[in-house]
Structures are given as structure tokens and as C-alpha cells.
Amino acid sequence: MIVKVKSGSYFGIEPFLVEVEVDISKGLPVFNIVGLGDTTVIESKERIRIGLRNSGYEIFTGRITVNLTPASIKKMGTHFDLPIAVGLLCGQKLFNYKDEILKDYLFMGELSLNGDLKRTDGIVNGAILAKELGYKGIVIPYDNRKEGILIKGIDIVIVKNLKEVEEFLTTGRFKKFEEEKENLKLENKVEDELDFFQVKGQEKAKRALEICAGGGHNLLMVGTPGCGKTMLAKRIMSILPPLEEKEQIELTKLYSIAGKLSEKEPIITKRPFRSPHHTSSGVAIIGGGRNPTLGEITLANRGVLFLDEIVEFKKDILENLREPLEERKISITRAGYRVEFPCDFIMISACNPCKCGMYFEPGSLCTCSPSEVSKYMKKLSGPILDRIDLKIEMVRLTEEELLEDSPREHSKDIRERVIKAREIQKKRFKSEKLNSSMSRSDLEKYARLNDETKNIMKNAIKNLNLSARAFDRILKVARTIADLEESKNIEKSHLLEAISYRIVEK
Template identity: 45%
Template sequence: MPIKTFSSAVFGIEATTITIEVNITSGTRYYIVGLPDTAVRESLLRIESAIVTSGYRMPRQKILVNMAPADIRKEGSSYDLAIAVAILCASEQIDASLLDQYMILGELSLDGAIQPIRGALPVSIQARQEGFKGLILPKLNAREAAIVNNIDVLGVNNLTEVLDFLKGSLLLKPTVVDTREEFYNNICNYESDFSDVKGQENIKRALEIAAAGGHNAILIGPPGSGKTMLAKRLPSILPPLNLQEALETTKIHSVAGKLAAADSLITVRPFRSPHHTISDVALVGGGAYPQPGEISLSHNGVLFLDELPEFKRSVLEVMRQPLEERKVTISRSKLSVEYPASFMLIASMNPCPCGFYNHPEKECTCPPGAVQKYLSKVSGPLLDRIDLHVEVTPVNFTELASESKAESSAEIRQRVIKAREIQEIRFKEIPDVYCNAQMGSKTVRKLCKITEAGQLLLKKAMEKLGLSARAYDRILKVSRTIADLAGSEEIRIEHLAEAIHYRSLDRQGWAG
């Protein structure tokens, strides 16, 4: 009689239940059907060794394994454990009475040990939704899956433990994680703090504005001026993750296999800093078996691109759509996968190849035209999506040697949170807009009204500084955020003036 066990496949960040049916009849060959990939087809060799090593026998008959639904491609080695259990139940070596209550996942080693899998969190969520009593999976994935309540998460080390549990001779204790306690105990637990940074008050101010409005920013300055140090501390002044954001972020890292065994829930905003040699697929996501890229791993956090002009142009161009839509869709001939990608982009760059253009003390040694050529490596459409252009100057000795304590991230974060609360009220009737940076042109015209004096200032600025037309909306968005930080309902002239200051790369003649 066919025996059924239940496992799961992960597509994007959602899981789908897979029913594994095993039938043993007269014959001598083993078959796996239901669109298995190479890793699944090879599983019977691992399973046979694991079963024999665990003290059971592999049936020497025809074994037919069907993986339903048959029109979904089955990938990876996480089905090993479920297939092995089904074979032993079908050959009447163990009792099958508990199989319909549990979802089973795990990769088997030749000695019967169970290796960790990817995507345990979305699988656990799916198992609870479908009414399973529990989930049997590798011990190293147990804490991750136990974030989900109202389901028994049973972590196991080897095949023998699973079989003894199903026979009733071993009691497995469910892994329990107090999700809310763990979340609130570790929230805002950052290693870096803005109080570590000497000087650079104007740059801290710019990053505070970026955090308050969710604006993308680019830091331009010579080597050693502190661009990377400042960017790494940006997540520490962003509003804390809420529980829903934490779960969504954890799901993405779970699918990508980026969670350590000791981790169960990501409680701080992610900070991703890929090297400039990264490929476009690694940045956006994809591959033969689509996986999330760096922009999805930075979802609800910060993506930092150091030395922006050194990235391949094709890599930078593929970010344009995700920056606007806040999601990535990866399409293949037989499936389409969508990953969320709502992140803040922070980039840094030297102003020229030698790094010392506009330096207050050192002279630029680049030949004529080299500065403009260097800056042109970053396309206009990408710069169009960056609201703040911040010039970073080196810290002088007096500031470095100062013993005075700088403002902490916690103090800055409180101001950012107050500004975000204002925006939350402002956008409560507008779907999919949560901060000023996400406003469309129509919303900008409606919510970012300025006085006649402000209009005159903006007109003069655009004419005198040679600001491009694309800078207009960006200036209004940033000035709205500055007004929110000041607690002002109106956008005043000083707010506009500060916003205009953050459009360095739009100025005609900036690069000579």
C-alpha cells in the first residue's frame, strides 16, 4: 500500500507543501518521479547508506517515489529524510500512524546524520497554516523554525532519532522560542555607534535626514575621510524594526541560508556591503535556481556600495527598477519568483581617480577631463534616484584629538523616530507609501507646497547653480523631511536652503 509523507518546497520566500508517496512492489529498480532535479534523483543513494548504517534494511524490490504536485520542479536535498521515512514505513519496518501529523525535512549524510536546510522559517509558517501538528527538521534549523508558535518544532540530529520517535520509543522535546521576548531584548543592539565618530557633524546631519525620510544618499570625499565609518553606523539611527518587518527580513535570510544555528530572528536592520566585483545576478538575485541577491538581503535595511564608480555599469543599472518598485521579480521559463527589496541605498566614492579633487590641503594630480570621466561612470538615471549628495571633508587634528563625547546613535534615533511618526500620519491614506522618499510626483505637488519666497529661492538656485530639472522633486522631498525633523508643518526657506545644499553632483561645473 502506498505510504505518504509530507515535505515542503520554497519558491521565493513562500513555501509549498510537497506530498511524497512511496509504493514498494515486486521488481528490482528504484524510481523517483515528479520533476526531481539531480540532487533529488541522487537521494536514493544517500538514503540507502543512511538506512543501513542506522540498523535497518533497504528493500530489494521496486521502489517508486512520487513527489506531488508533479508539475512543480523539486530541487535540493531537503527531501532525503521524508523519502527515507516513507520507504521504511512502506516496507513495514516502522509504524506509519504519525506521518500525517508532521512535515518532515532534512538532508541525510551517509552515516544517517541530518544536515541543515534552507528556508526553515517559511516552511514552518506553511506547516502551521495547513494544520500540521509539528515539524521534524535538522537540529541546527530548530530555533529558526520555532519562531512560529502553535506548532511543535522537533529538532533531530540523525535518522535513528526520527525513527525511534515515530515508533514511540523516544520522546522528542519541542524547541521553544519566545519570539516577542527575543525580539524586544535584542532590538537596536548595534555594535557601532555614532558617538565613535569624531567631528563630521555636517555629515551626521545629512545621514540623520536620510534616515528620517528614507532617502538614498551618496558620500563624496577623499580617502580616509570617514565615508565607510559613517555609512556603517547608519542602521543604528534608523527606527527599530517592528515584529512584522523582522519576520519578513528573517524569511529572506532563511531562504538564502544566511542564518546561523544560534539565530532565530533578525532583530536589527541589515547592513549589506558587497564588493565592487559583484555580478549583477549576485546583486539583484537569480541563477538557475533563483536565490535572493544582496538587494533583497538588505530589505528593511541599508545597502552600502563602497567606491561606486568601480562597480560594473551593468550591475548599477539593474538596481534602477528595484529602487523604484521596492521588489525584484526573477522570471524563468517555468516560474517567476518575487523577492521584496525595500532598502536604503548609501553609496560612497572618491571625487576623482587620485581621490584629492577639492581637497582643502592636497592637490589633485588628475589630468584635465579625468574628474568628469570618472564621475560619468555613474549614470544619470541612477543619480536621479539618489536624493542626497554629501561632500565629506577630512577631519582635522583638533577634532580627532578632542575628548568631548559625540552625540550617540540613540539620541539621533529618537529624532528620526519622531519624524517618521509624523510621516506615518501623513501617509496613512496613501497605499504603499511610508516615508517621504517614497512619494510620487503627484504626492510631492500635493504635500510639499512652498511659499512664494521659497519658490523664488528654488528658482534662483536652479538658475545660479545650474541644477538639473530632476533635482526639483528631490529637493522638495528632502526639504519636507528637514521640516519634519524641525517639527514644522510648513516648508520654510531655511529647510529649502539646506536641501539645495545636498545636490552637489547636479551643479554645473562641480567637476571642472
């Protein structure tokens, strides 16, 4: 007898339906799983066999064949334990189950040796798949309940062990976790510990970070070691707007696939801040590999990617950032697959101006020759620099700046301006698009220059040798500066400030 149980899987981040076919017949005691499963799927045989036995169920000693369809796509993960176990229980007719439940529900979950269900990856993806395909619901482990009930409009059947699975299959009844739904609030968390109030001086850097947050722009900070580049970069999280509910679901889905959720943090409620080390591999940062895995640029989606000592990263990794910085997504093509990952992040990068780091400091502290300084900074290619909207130079604070005790602005005040600027952009574009993603037609419509600002721009193009992309990015930054000041038009002061963030290139 063949029993069919529905489940789900994902390739890259795209979910697809998997039908688990279980055939039980007479013959030599063999348990085979076919359908292009990875090692975790093949190893599930022993988990399922012992889990059934320790739950008090008889184990069939004949020939068992499990087929995962479609057989042409590789299946990964431990979440196939539950649908295979359900197929075996129903195939042996150990109890009277409702056939319509197998047709209307997806099953996902990892099985422990005592028959309990453990948390597994990709549950949010599975729940979204069930909803999109019109199924009544999905059966998931208790430990995945908080991420599962993020998806509204379908039944989320939460079970702790195989006995509870049997009860649901025979009665169709399950406990709805309404109380938990009420207690589980998708709080919009922002970083409170790191505040701009704690930073003395570096007003230009603070202003640049405010513009970055307001319009989603990229920033490069070039400065002396110890001038506060890393400290400031971390504090951008305190001025970014809180995540909306759909952004939380999107991020939770990505982190669930990547296996980075836990019982302690089952839902992503604040924007990610990813800071990979410069020795990280290309796959770790960009994504891909033998099986398509998410890289740091995708895990930074809707948040910040901080590249400290950016010139120390491998050149091919930096060049691979061209597409993500421009398109807000990355397409990875290998011999056996092609996937597309989202990577809509703000890139904050930092580096020293030279090998010794003292090039900007007064006096003769720098020991590098002009050719060494030039060689050091040439590790950043022109195309990459073109895609960075703001560039600033930083030096160490003076004695007076370190000892001064004048009032400083709190992050919450800056965040209010950022949120207002983003609200202006939301109304302007009637979408979630930010100024950094404006098209050429958007610029012609919303970033028009008058005669005075056109002359300023003409001189900047000539003196700074700006490319067409750099010209567009100056207009985008100027538009954000105008939005932060709630100005309808780009004024002279807005454009001059935007140009000042490109002078470093010269």
C-alpha cells in the same frame, strides 16, 4: 503500496507544497527519484539508504520509486531527505503509524548517515506554508528549532533522529519546547560598537546620514581618500531603529532560503549591512542565475546596501539598480522563470571625486585634468543620480579638527530622533511606508509648499536644471527634515537644507 508525505519547497522566495509519493513494489533493486529534483535531491538516495540501515531499520531490496509533485517545477535542497525516509518507513510497514499524521503535517529535514537529522535551509518558509495551507504543523530537525518556532499558530515538531520520528508517527506525541520559547527572546539589536561619538568633524555627513535613517533615503558621499566615508557609512547602523518582530521573521525567511543562517545565529535580530566588493558579478548583487538566487540587494532588505567606490562597479550593474531604488523590489525574468524579490534598503554609496582622489583638496594636489575628472564621474549616469536623494562633498579634516576635543553627539541621541521621525511617518501613512516611498498624491497632501517656499523651489529648478524626479526627491527629503524637527509643515529652512544636498550635481 503508495505512501504520500507532505513537504514544501520554494521557488525564488515563494513557497509551494510538494507531495512526496513513495511506491514500493517487487522487482529488481532500483531506487529512483523523479519529479525534477536537482543534484542534492538525487544524491539523497544514498543518505537515506545508509541512514535507515544505521538506525536499525530493514532496507527493502525491491523497486522503489519516489515522485515529487508537482513534477513541472524544479525542486532543490536537502530537506526532502526526511519526507522520503518517512515514506519508505511507512511504505514498508515497519511500525504502526497514524495515517492522519501524514495528512496533517509537513516534513522537512536533512538526514545524516547515522540517522540523525541535520539543519537545512528554508525551514521558516516551510512553517509559513504549513500555516497558510491550514496544516496542523511541521516536523523539522532539532538544529532548526529556533527559526521554526518563530511561526506561531501551528505545531512545531522538533526531532533529532529517525527514532524520534517513529515515536511521533506512532503516538502523535511530541515534546513542546516551551522552555526554549521563553528563553528565546527576539531581541531588537542595534550596533553599539560603532558610535558617531567616535567621529571627529564631518558634521554635514553626520546630518545627511541622520536624514537617510529618518526617511529611508539614499546617499552619495564624494570625497578625498581617508576623509571618513566608509567609517561614517558603517555607523549608520547605530542610528537605525531596531527591527520589529515581523521584520525579523521576514529577514530570517530570506536568509534561511539563501543558506546564511547557522546554529550560532539562527535568527536575524539586527538590520543587515551588506557591502559587496566592486568586482562582484551582476548575479551576486542583483540576484538570478540558472536557479533563482538572492542577490546582495535582497539580503540588504530592511537594512543598508553600502557600495564603496561605486564608480568602479560595472556600468550594467549600476543601471540594474534603477528598478530596486524606485520600486523597492526587483523582478528577474529568464528563459525558464520569472521571480520577484524584495529589496527595500537604504543605499549608501561613496567614491573619490577623481582618479587620484585629490580634486577637493586645496592647493595643487590633484593631478587629473578637467576632462579626466568629468570622465571619472560620468560613470554614474543621470538616471542613477536622480534616484539618490542626498549628495555631499567631503574633504580631509584640518589639523584643528583632528586635535579638537569638543563634545560630540552619541548615536543613541540621534537614534531617538530617528525613531520619533519614523513614528510620525507611521501615523501619517498608517503603514510602514517611509517618506522616501511617498507617491505623487502623498507629496501633494503632505509636502505642500507656501508661496515663499514655492519661489525658492522655482529658482532651484531653474538653476540646478532639476528633473521632475529630482523635484519630488527634494520634497521627500524636506518632509523628513521637518519630521526630524517634529514640524507639521515644511518650512523655509527645511527646504533650503534639502536643496543643499542636490547642489553637488551642478
